[in-house]
Amino acid sequence: MTRDETRPEESSDDGAALERALAERGEAYARVTVVRREPPVSANVGDRAVVTRSGEIHGWIGGMSCAQSVVSEEATAAIDDGEPRLLGIAPDPDTVDRPGVSAFPMQCHSEGVLELFVEPVTPAPELLVVGGSPIARSLARLAAELPVDVTLVDPDGDADDLPPGTAATTVTDPDEIAAAVGTAPLVVVASMGGYDARGVAAGVRADAGYIGLVASDARCAEVIERAADLLDRDPDAVRAAVTNPAGVDIAAHTPPEIAASILAEVVDVRARAVGGTEAAGTDETDADAIDPVCGMTVTPGEAAASVDHDGETYHFCCRGCADSFRADPAAYLEEDSTAPA
Incomplete structure (x- = not known):
């Protein structure tokens, strides 16, 4: 050896814990x-x-x-x-x-x-549905058919009529809601004015990948202002995180139809999020980089290997150079501290 x-x-216990x-x-x-x-x-x-x-x-x-x-x-x-x-x-x-x-x-x-x-x-994504409205309830029922973990926020509703496996909570405090669903959930707010601002604030707190709001333009503006106050953040930043009206345009009118349009958008957002890292890589600059181990010029998109270190991505002509760099980055950065383009 x-x-x-x-x-x-x-130990294997360490891996299981991770x-x-x-x-x-x-x-x-x-x-x-x-x-x-x-x-x-x-x-x-x-x-x-x-x-x-x-x-x-x-x-x-x-x-x-x-x-x-x-x-x-x-x-x-x-x-x-x-x-x-x-x-x-x-x-x-x-x-x-x-x-x-x-x-x-x-x-x-x-x-x-x-x-x-x-x-x-890939853990099942978390779908947080905020509200006890017919739209919210229809969305929770439809989402039960998908590989997502659904949590419904409804302080006044009956949890007994929800599909099996659907979690329900009566809390409406944004921090408590965010803590219940973890990070980066998909959020749909449809309390129809009941506690929309708290639902939006919870989504922002949880760094939601999607916050869909069911509201008119006028009510959306009010919800954003109230959510910004709850979060002590700039209203424009909160507005940028919210999609309103939620759902794709399928001429939906009834609560089940509107719920179906929202679910279609949620599925699309989730699919794009899963491929987001790969897609982001296509935006990487094509400018040549220098292999910090051997000094060769490398085109990032054609590099044999790449290594992330301290927030920078370094590109290598071969895997052997990448392995050497990964084992002791400081040894090569001391000689060539120029970050790649």
Whole structure:
């Protein structure tokens, strides 16, 4: 076993705890499992790691300093597109290249072979429906058919007539509502003037990816002002976070029709949010960058590997350079402190 492959003191309980924490926060991650190995790699079949959306690897899958760039990049790609993949990492990639396997070179001097199954895990999104109106109730019933966790805020309603699995709360304090649903929920406010401002404020507090409001333009303006007062924030900032009227234009008139139009918009927003990281990458500048390890000029969109460090993205001509940088960024930034474009 080489020094780079010394097994860390990290138990399976640590990984399970991390998965629970990520799930509770509603954060997507990837589970990576060793399904085949050839010595001298130190991993065993069944060893696992958890990879966060930022690419951080927690756990043990062997050859970490050598294979981590491949694992990190492929796991984050799996999180973005929701597709599992099987990776083969070997000194000669052709030996593991077969249908269904993505083959990569093993950069460790100790060599060895790893095959890894990468499984993206995306927690069910949280849909917060604020209000006891017929529209809100219809939306809660329709959403029960989708893979979302629904919470209905209705201080006066009867929770017994809600679909199984739908959570109900009677609290209308924005902070309490936000705490109940965690971060980045999808929020629809349809109390029809009852406590709309508190629902909007709760959505802003929870950093909601979508806040849809069912209101006229005049009432929307009032709701925004009241929510801004509750939050002690600029009304323009609150207004920018709110979609009104909520829903796609399908000439809806009845509460179930309006609820259906809102649900269609929620599904669309969720789909775009899941692909958001991948889509954002297409906006990256095409200006050339310098590989901080070897000094080669690299076009970001064509880089063999990229590493995020201290808020900057560095691009590399090969995975070996990326691995060296990831192991000790300071050593290379001291020599070349120029951040890539």
